[in-house]
Every structure is written in structure tokens, then in C-alpha cells.
Amino acid sequence: xxxxxxxxxxxEFIEKLKGIKDEPSLLNLKGEFVGRKRGKxxxxxxxxxxxxxxxxxxxxxxxxxxxxxxxxxxxxKEREIKQKTGxxxxxxxxxxxxxxxxxxxxxxxxxxxxxxxxxxxMGYHIETGPEVETDYFNFTALNIPEEHxxxxxxxxxxxxxxxxxxxxxxxxxxxxxxxRTMLKKRPxxxxxxxxxxxxxxxxxxxxxxxxxxxxxxxxxxxxxFADLKGxxxxxxxxxxxxxxxxxxxxxxxxxxxxxxxxxxxxxxxWLEILGCGMVDPAVFxxxxxxxxxxxxxxxxxxxxxxxxxxxxxKSLRYFYDNDLRFLRQF
Ligand code: DAH
Numbered sequence: 001x002x003x004x005x006x007x008x009x010x011x012e013f014i015e016k017l018k019g020i021k022d023e024p025s026l027l028n029l030k031g032e033f034v035g036r037k038r039g040k041x042x043x044x045x046x047x048x049x050x051x052x053x054x055x056x057x058x059x060x061x062x063x064x065x066x067x068x069x070x071x072x073x074x075x076x077k078e079r080e081i082k083q084k085t086g087x088x089x090x091x092x093x094x095x096x097x098x099x100x101x102x103x104x105x106x107x108x109x110x111x112x113x114x115x116x117x118x119x120x121x122m123g124y125h126i127e128t129g130p131e132v133e134t135d136y137f138n139f140t141a142l143n144i145p146e147e148h149x150x151x152x153x154x155x156x157x158x159x160x161x162x163x164x165x166x167x168x169x170x171x172x173x174x175x176x177x178x179x180r181t182m183l184k185k186r187p188x189x190x191x192x193x194x195x196x197x198x199x200x201x202x203x204x205x206x207x208x209x210x211x212x213x214x215x216x217x218x219x220x221x222x223x224x225f226a227d228l229k230g231x232x233x234x235x236x237x238x239x240x241x242x243x244x245x246x247x248x249x250x251x252x253x254x255x256x257x258x259x260x261x262x263x264x265x266x267x268x269x270w271l272e273i274l275g276c277g278m279v280d281p282a283v284f285x286x287x288x289x290x291x292x293x294x295x296x297x298x299x300x301x302x303x304x305x306x307x308x309x310x311x312x313x314k315s316l317r318y319f320y321d322n323d324l325r326f327l328r329q330f
Contacts, residue, residue, distance in 0.1 A: 002047055004060050006066050009033075009040055019071055023068070023081055026074065026141075033070050041067050062258045107330040108212060108319055111307040112194055115214055118238045122231070127191045129177035131198070132159065136167040137176035142255040143282045144224040151298050157198050157209075170198035175213035176254060177296060181211060181217065182287040187294050194303070205315040212303035219278070219289065219296035225258070225278060228297035232276060240264060240310065251275065255283050257300055264309070274301035 013033055020026050033040050044063045048056055105113070129137075139151055149155065150172060159168040163326065177193040193215035200209035218227065229248065238244050244267035253259040256277025263270040276299035281291035304316055311330065313319070318326045 001046070002051060002055075003062065005047070006044065006062055009044070010066060010069070013070055013073070014054070017077060020077055021081070022085075023078070026077055026081060030074050034067065034074070040226075041163065043072070074309060106319075106327060107307055107311065107313075108303060110330065111211060111310065112303050114216070115235075115239065115301070115303065115306065116192065116194055118235055119214075119216065122234070124190050124192045127177055127181045128194050128195060129171070129174070129180050131171055131196055133169055133171040133176050135169060136166060137179050138169060138171050138173070138224045141179040141283070141286050142175055143280055143286070148254070152236075155200055157200055171298060172199055173197050174213040175298070175300060177215060178255075179287055182219070182284075182289055189288060189296070190218050190220075192216050203317055203320070205317065208304070208316045208320060210320075213317070214301050215305055216299045216301075217296065218298075219279065219294055221294060223297060224293045225297070228276060228278065228299070231297075232274070232299060235272070236262070236264060239306070240266075251277075253277055255280050257281075273306060273309070274299055275279065276300070280302045 013029075013214065016029055016032075020029060036042065042065065044066075048060055048063070049183075051059060071234075120126075122128065132237075135151070138156075139148070142197055143148065156172050157170040159170075161168060174193045174195050174197060177191075177195075180193055181189065181193075192211075195213065195215075196210055197213050198210050199207075201209055203209065218231070233246050247263045247265070247270060248260045249263065251259045251261040253275055256282045259277030261272055262274045262276060263272050276297065279296040279298055284291040284294065284296075304319060307313060307319070308316065
């Protein structure tokens with residue numbers, strides 16, 4: 001009796017398998033025959049309980065071999081279907097493509113690259129330095145005295161480890177790379193240093209705990225303040241256009257003497273763009289460059305500031321919020 005049932009089920013299975021063309025219907029058929037709870041083969045095993053013990057062994061074998069047959073046929077079919085559909089996708093050129101989102105440079109990176117480009121054309125080399133600095137390179141070697149307010153814990157991020165006499169901090173400007181470069185290379189030098197700098201400021205429209213600077217340093221025989229002015233005016237014209245009005249204002253920095261701040265006139269307002277000056281002889285002496293033999297100028301510009309002024313961005317925070325509605329405009 002059970003023999004006949006198995007035979008009938010085998011025919012039914014073979015017939016149904018022929019009609020299977022895709023994975024979902026294959027899964028249905030699998031459930032129908034080898035499903036753990038209600039599969040037809042499971043019911044066959046249940047029937048075994050009712051037959052006499054002499055027949056049980058033989059019939060058990062028959063069911064098991066039917067089960068293996070079903071499983072083998074199902075996995076062959078599955079392989080067949082996968083091969084076919086895989087091929088179809090690859091060959092079907094009308095199949096819709098994927099939309100690839102193409103990113104673009106952040107506005108700060110665009111401005112930084114533009115600024116770097118201008119100086120590279122003027123023959124400058126790029127130098128870089130670490131963002132984690134020692135107070136020696138960030139302050140002492142730059143002639144910044146012990147009691148200077150910039151050294152205060154309120155203004156500078158200090159790290160909580162020291163090594164010998166060195167205290168570690170996040171650099172507050174790119175100027176320490178002037179020192180690192182002069183210790184490594186002899187003049188003549190003509191370098192720019194782009195990079196991130198850090199100050200302990202609460203974020204608002206004009207302050208951010210991280211921002212970007214580009215430092216410049218030129219050292220050689222008989223480099224003069226006229227060279228400094230000519231260089232920076234050339235740079236500002238390249239950046240803002242030939243018509244731009246530029247103003248040099250006397251200022252003070254511990255590492256330059258004399259020092260100046262530079263403003264540009266935009267829409268009727270003078271906007272501060274950079275600090276600069278002639279390298280202080282004390283800085284040269286610190287790195288073993290003879291101030292009698294060499295002179296030089298240095299400058300430091302705020303990239304974020306330039307981007308704001310040039311593109312009319314009202315708040316520094318927009319640069320760091322990562323809001324695509326803002327970033328996509330540039
Ligand atoms: N390091 C200064 C700052 O962060 C900027 C600066 C001013 C750099 C004058 C210079 C310079 O090289 O000569 O405020």
C-alpha cells in the first residue's frame with residue numbers, strides 16, 4: 001500500500017519539478033515535499049508507524065531513498081535556475097543601471113587647493129608637520145614667551161602626557177613647521193605649509209575648535225619687506241581678481257619683526273585675511289641660521305576665513321556641519 005503511495009508521489013514530484021522555472025516556485029515545491037512539519041515525505045514517515053514490523057525496514061528504506069532523490073533533484077534544479085538567471089542579467093543591456101553618487105571636494109578643500117596652486121606656480125614647495133606638537137615647537141622656538149596668553153590652558157588643547165621637559169598639545173597654528181623645516185633644510189627656502197590647527201574655542205559663526213591655515217616662509221640672502229608685499233599682493237590678486245584692494249596694517253607677532261596684518265576690501269568692508277612679517281632674528285638664532293647672513297618673511301592665512309569671504313559664507317559652522325544642502329552649492 002505504502003509502496004504505491006511512494007510511487008504516486010514520485011510521479012507527482014517529477015511532473016511538478018518539470019514546470020519549475022524560478023526560485024520562489026522551487027522553494028514552494030521544496031516545502032511541499034521535504035518541509036520539516038507538513039512535508040509529504042514527513043507524512044510518509046508518520047505512516048510507517050502503522051505498518052507491521054516486518055514491512056517497516058523495507059518501507060523505511062524506500063522512503064529514505066525517495067527523500068534523497070527529491071533533495072538531489074531540487075538542488076540540481078536550483079543550480080540550473082541560478083545559472084540561467086545569472087546569465088540573463090549579464091547579457092541584458094536594457095537592465096536598469098545603478099545610479100552612482102559622485103562626490104565632490106568640500107569647499108574648504110577646493111579653496112585650499114586653489115591657494116596651494118597659486119603658490120606652487122610661484123615656485124613654493126609644500127612642507128607638512130604633525131598636528132600633535134610640543135610646546136617647544138608651537139611656542140618657545142617661535143619666540144612666544146612663557147606668560148603669553150596663547151599658551152593658556154583656556155586657549156590651547158594640552159594632551160595629558162609629557163616627555164622630559166616637553167608638553168604635548170594640538171598645534172594652535174602652522175608656524176611650528178617653519179622651525180621644523182629650518183632645522184632640516186638650509187636656506188634658501190620657499191615653502192608653504194597647509195594644515196589643520198586647533199584652539200579651545202566654543203563654536204560660533206567666527207570660531208571653531210578646528211580650522212585650517214596655510215603658512216608661508218621664504219628665507220634667503222637680502223629678502224626684503226618689498227618681497228613680502230609683492231608676493232602677497234600677487235597672491236591676493238590671483239585669488240580675488242586684479243581689481244582687489246589690499247591694505248597692510250602694522251601689527252605684532254612674537255616671531256616676526258616688523259609684523260603686519262593684511263585686509264582686502266570687499267563690498268565696502270575691509271576684511272582681515274592674513275598675518276605676516278619679517279622673520280625675527282631670534283627665531284633664526286634658535287634654529288642655527290645666521291641672522292647676519294639671511295633674512296626672510298613669513299605669513300599665515302586662514303583658509304576657512306578666505307572661503308567665507310570669497311564665497312559669502314555667513315558662519316564657520318556651515319563648513320563642519322556636513323549638511324549636504326550647504327555643501328552641494330559649491
Ligand atoms: N601663526 C599666526 C596665527 O596663527 C599667523 C601668522 C602671523 C603666521 C604672522 C605667520 C606670520 O607666519 O608671519 O595667528
